[in-house]
Amino acid sequence: MPELLATLAAFAMCALGCAVLALSQREHWHATGKLPPYPGPRALRRLRTAASLLLAGALAPCVAAHGAGFGTLLWALLVSAGGISVAFVLAWRPRWLAPLAILAATLFA
Amino acid sequence: METTFRKSMAPLHTWAGVLLGAVLFAVLWTGTLILFRGEIDQWMMPQTRLAAAPAPLSLDRAARLVLPLVPAGATQWRIDLPTARTPVAVFSYRLPDGEEYTRLFDPVRYRLLPQPGTDGASGFLVPLHYSLHLAWADTGKWLVGLAGMAMLVLLVSGVVIHARLVAQLFTFRPRKGLPRSALDLHNLSGVLLLPFHFMLALSGLAIFITVFFPQAHVATYGAKPKAKAAFMAEAYGRHAGRKTGEPGTLASLDAMRREAERLWGGEQPYFVRAWQPGDAAGVIEFRRSYAREVTMNLDQLYFDAATGRVVRRFEAGPVMTAQRVLSGVHFARFEHGTLRALYFAGGLGGCVLVATGFLFWLESRRKGHARHGLGGVRLVEMLAVGGMTGLVLSTLAYLVANRLLPADAGLPEWDRAALERATFYATWSIAFLHAWLRRTAAWREQLLGIAALALVAMLLNWLTTGEHLLQTLANGRHAVAGVDLALLAFGGAAWHAARRIGAGRGSGTDGSKSTGGSDGTAGTNGARDTSRARAGEGTGA
Numbered sequence: 001m002p003e004l005l006a007t008l009a010a011f012a013m014c015a016l017g018c019a020v021l022a023l024s025q026r027e028h029w030h031a032t033g034k035l036p037p038y039p040g041p042r043a044l045r046r047l048r049t050a051a052s053l054l055l056a057g058a059l060a061p062c063v064a065a066h067g068a069g070f071g072t073l074l075w076a077l078l079v080s081a082g083g084i085s086v087a088f089v090l091a092w093r094p095r096w097l098a099p100l101a102i103l104a105a106t107l108f109a
Numbered sequence: 110m111e112t113t114f115r116k117s118m119a120p121l122h123t124w125a126g127v128l129l130g131a132v133l134f135a136v137l138w139t140g141t142l143i144l145f146r147g148e149i150d151q152w153m154m155p156q157t158r159l160a161a162a163p164a165p166l167s168l169d170r171a172a173r174l175v176l177p178l179v180p181a182g183a184t185q186w187r188i189d190l191p192t193a194r195t196p197v198a199v200f201s202y203r204l205p206d207g208e209e210y211t212r213l214f215d216p217v218r219y220r221l222l223p224q225p226g227t228d229g230a231s232g233f234l235v236p237l238h239y240s241l242h243l244a245w246a247d248t249g250k251w252l253v254g255l256a257g258m259a260m261l262v263l264l265v266s267g268v269v270i271h272a273r274l275v276a277q278l279f280t281f282r283p284r285k286g287l288p289r290s291a292l293d294l295h296n297l298s299g300v301l302l303l304p305f306h307f308m309l310a311l312s313g314l315a316i317f318i319t320v321f322f323p324q325a326h327v328a329t330y331g332a333k334p335k336a337k338a339a340f341m342a343e344a345y346g347r348h349a350g351r352k353t354g355e356p357g358t359l360a361s362l363d364a365m366r367r368e369a370e371r372l373w374g375g376e377q378p379y380f381v382r383a384w385q386p387g388d389a390a391g392v393i394e395f396r397r398s399y400a401r402e403v404t405m406n407l408d409q410l411y412f413d414a415a416t417g418r419v420v421r422r423f424e425a426g427p428v429m430t431a432q433r434v435l436s437g438v439h440f441a442r443f444e445h446g447t448l449r450a451l452y453f454a455g456g457l458g459g460c461v462l463v464a465t466g467f468l469f470w471l472e473s474r475r476k477g478h479a480r481h482g483l484g485g486v487r488l489v490e491m492l493a494v495g496g497m498t499g500l501v502l503s504t505l506a507y508l509v510a511n512r513l514l515p516a517d518a519g520l521p522e523w524d525r526a527a528l529e530r531a532t533f534y535a536t537w538s539i540a541f542l543h544a545w546l547r548r549t550a551a552w553r554e555q556l557l558g559i560a561a562l563a564l565v566a567m568l569l570n571w572l573t574t575g576e577h578l579l580q581t582l583a584n585g586r587h588a589v590a591g592v593d594l595a596l597l598a599f600g601g602a603a604w605h606a607a608r609r610i611g612a613g614r615g616s617g618t619d620g621s622k623s624t625g626g627s628d629g630t631a632g633t634n635g636a637r638d639t640s641r642a643r644a645g646e647g648t649g650a
Binding site: 003004007016021022027028031036043058066069073074076077078079080081083084087088090091092 | 203276278279280281282283286297298301302304308367402403405437438443445447448452455458543
């Protein structure tokens with residue numbers, strides 16, 4: 001059970017990290033709806049830093065719950081899984097990312 | 110400079126993909142399936158669908174059951190212990206000519222099981238994955254190695270060619286026309302799964318160091334006749350002993366096992382093997398299980414057969430350990446459900462990568478080739494259809510044959526397993542022929558075939574064993590239920606794709622009658638839906 005929770009937490013971090021990374025691109029930001037304006041260069045840098053921290057940070061629950069060997073493998077695969085999930089959400093349900101865009105705009109503006 | 114380098118990579122990527130794409134797909138598809146070889150084995154060998162053992166197997170009791178089967182002069186025998194995922198125990202022995210004989214037995218009731226009459230997944234799909242069953246001069250292994258190298262080259266050159274790598278990292282536009290949506294999906298799976306596929310291709314190459322780099326040991330061990338054996342013994346550990354000709358006795362195997370577990374700090378063995386059985390120089394080898402770590406350890410313990418005393422303890426050196434970490438990453442022999450599921454999804458993603466690569470190649474050249482009277486599209490389309498849908502079709506035919514052939518089926522010189530293999534190869538050959546004759550229409554027809562055969566296989570499992578999906582799900586027989594569910598999922602995805610192709614084509618167009626040129630639009634629609642459905646397979650798993 002703790003292993004499963006750690007896996008889910010790591011996947012959530014990876015998906016969130018990839019989503020923020022995708023939102024930092026103009027095309028994807030506008031695809032979510034026309035709510036907040038596309039962030040400026042400084043906010044973008046902060047967004048991308050936050051995304052990288054999320055992606056790198058996902059390694060921690062993986063290694064903590066699954067050990068160094070399994071944890072690293074799991075992390076590498078979860079980053080890919082997060083990225084592909086985000087790409088599919090952007091392809092078919094881009095509006096699901098609107099709340100995240102609003103949150104990002106308020107946090108990093 | 111950068112543009113020139115980028116441009117120079119394009120033909121490399123295209124040619125490597127077109128020439129080796131079908132081999133790559135075969136390796137990826139079988140590699141994905143054999144992640145669940147134990148489960149497929151259980152599906153194909155109903156007599157091994159046993160309940161998990163409540164207590165560990167007694168090796169002494171097992172030895173009383175199986176050792177009478179060993180003929181005098183056998184060079185070794187071996188018992189593979191049951192695991193949580195494979196409830197059956199495997200006994201095998203080897204004769205001096207290298208011939209190996211295998212019997213399965215029930216580790217709870219200590220009863221020999223009837224011969225399964227099939228190679229299952231471990232005896233057929235596994236060798237197909239690494240050798241394509243081309244044994245002559247290791248051709249198959251070299252071809253697979255070439256495909257592995259090609260995969261590395263394709264991944265790297267693909268990244269170099271991809272002009273808008275960062276900008277399109279998460280871009281997938283399924284509603285755009287075919288070359289575009291296929292290319293999106295190709296880039297998406299190629300870039301996001303790059304770490305996985307790079308790792309798997311590289312580790313696959315490292316596993317066969319002794320095949321692909323047969324002279325590697327010469328620098329250190331010299332070129333004398335015994336040099337290779339010395340290298341193998343030092344790298345992999347081996348303590349076979351030498352026959353004395355004097356008869357020997359066998360001490361308690363269970364006592365040796367307890368000692369092995371004590372020396373390994375509680376870790377379990379996964380098989381026990383006797384070298385020179387029945388001889389005074391007989392040695393018993395225990396190998397430590399891979400279940401709990403990524404590294405495929407080479408930990409071995411050798412006991413004197415007569416006294417049960419430890420005579421040799423082996424653990425891999427640092428370089429071999431590195432090789433065994435890579436092997437572990439590749440073989441995924443560990444017990445980790447989440448990782449296994451992610452590997453499966455990643456493998457299907459690799460199938461999508463190859464499929465969309467082919468689709469993009471075909472759709473972006475179809476019209477031009479027709480205009481200039483080139484035959485390349487027809488040839489590559491045959492390779493693509495036969496190599497991809499044809500392979501899936503023949504895998505299903507293999508399962509169907511397994512359920513349809515009676516237990517005593519056989520022809521002179523052909524046992525039941527050989528008939529199953531023949532069904533596989535016959536279906537695959539017909540699929541290539543069909544792809545050549547029917548051209549673009551073959552996509553839809555083979556997808557329909559996949560849907561039908563998947564359903565038939567699932568129903569035949571019910572008819573021949575009495576175990577249907579609801580029952581196996583309710584009884585917790587995850588292995589059988591899982592294979593049935595996968596059959597349903599693959600069949601459903603193929604049926605959906607075939608239907609979409611039909612709808613896209615409209616009522617007036619008949620792909621079979623038109624030539625490659627005028628067929629352009631129909632093929633475009635069809636193939637786009639194929640790629641979409643395949644993407645669905647990849648994510649659904």
